Amino acid sequence: MMQTETSTPIIKQRSTRKWKRWGIHLFPIPALLIFSIFIVYPLIAALSYSFYDWNGISRGAFVGLKNFKDLFTLQPFSGMFWNAAQHNVLYFVVQMIVQNGIAFLLAFIIYKKIKGAEFLKIAYFLPRLLSVIVVGFLWKLILNPNFGALNVLLGKFGLENLQKAWLGDPKTALMAIILVNCWFGIGFALLIFLAGLQNIPKELLEAATLDGANGPKMLTKIILPLMVPSIMIMTVLTFIQSFEAFELVYAMQGSQGEPYFSTDTLAVFFYRLAFGGGAGDSTAVGLGSALAVVLFLFIATCTALLLKLMQKKQVEM
Incomplete structure (x- = not known):
């Protein structure tokens, strides 16, 4: 009788532990569902759609790899694809x-604990708190050729010859958008580099100083090699962001890559194919899906190679 009464709490404890052990696995389910609905399913759907012809939004006959072939060989799609890829x-x-060069220099200056370093960190990160769409519309106003702040300032300083229609000139439109993107992203890159600098053991820097490593030699021989993980992380993130560039371009120039497709990117080209009708071709959805698959495979492959290189560098260190 005593054995039964003693064993009952033990059995209950074991069942409670077993339930807790299995219960832990239930917590990721909501995140997995969201990931599957918004990431996995669209990828599988895009892969499926890329093998079919399309009449507007109606799926037509199975065409195999024809959409992929047309994307690279059929005009005007192939020309637009390579033009966007170059951008x-x-x-x-x-x-x-x-972006990353300025961010590293700023991080190094702040790392040296100059006066007002904390304020600088906050000031440089503030643009990151704004929506990309808001940033795009604000800079579109600043770069307006008639009443934009940039041209007004140039006029105030007697530099009228430098005034331009920054977003209306094919020679300057894309670079203007990229530089705005750099301004927007400096704060995040600065924090990554600053974290890397702060993780360098101070004992190592002191030992290098005693060995005569000062100034540029300290930076190139000691600090930069130890910053390789942070540099590689920012390289991967910058690569992904650059080849997914859409929101800022769309906010500042719309989906047509104006002027004369000089601001087209692969993501904008995809949007135009899949949702804007492309060049009026009936296979726009199929071509857009093919482009989405190509872009995903390219980004995933290059990212995997960069991460592999990063692991190799860390092992060597």
Whole structure:
């Protein structure tokens, strides 16, 4: 009788522990459902749609890889594709040099604990708190050729010859959008680099100083090699953001890549194909889906390679 009374609480404790152990696995289910509905299903649907011909929003006959072939060979789609791809590459290169370069310098200055460093961190991160759409519309007003603040300031300083229709000139429109994106992203990159700098052991820097490593030598020989993980993280994030560039371009120039497709990106081109009718072709949904699949595979493959390179660098260190 005593054994039965003693064993009952033990059995209850075991069942409670077992329920808790299995209950933990229930918590990710809502997140998995959201991820499946908004990420996995659209990817699978896009892959499926890319193998069919389309009449408006009605699915037509199965065409296999024809949409992929047309995307790379059929005009005007192939021309627009390569034009947009070049703009994405430029997007990435300029962001790496301007955005991440300035962010690293600012992070290094703040790391040196100059006066007002905390205020600078907040000030540089503030633009990141704004919506991308809001940032786009604000800068569209600033760059307006008639009453925009930039042209007005240039006029005040007697630099009328530098005044331009910044978003209306094919030579300056894309670069203007990229530089706005750099301004918007500097704060986030600064925090990543600053975190990397603060993780460098101070004992190592002190030892390097005793060995005679000062100034540029300290930066190039000690700090930069130890910053490789942070630099690689920002490279991956910048790459993904550059090849997914859509919101800012859309807010500042719409979905037509104006002027004369000089601000087109692959994401904007996809939007125009899938939802804007493309060039009026009946297979626009199929072509848009094919482009979405190509873009996803390209970003995923390059990101995986960059992450593999980052792991290799960390092991070597």
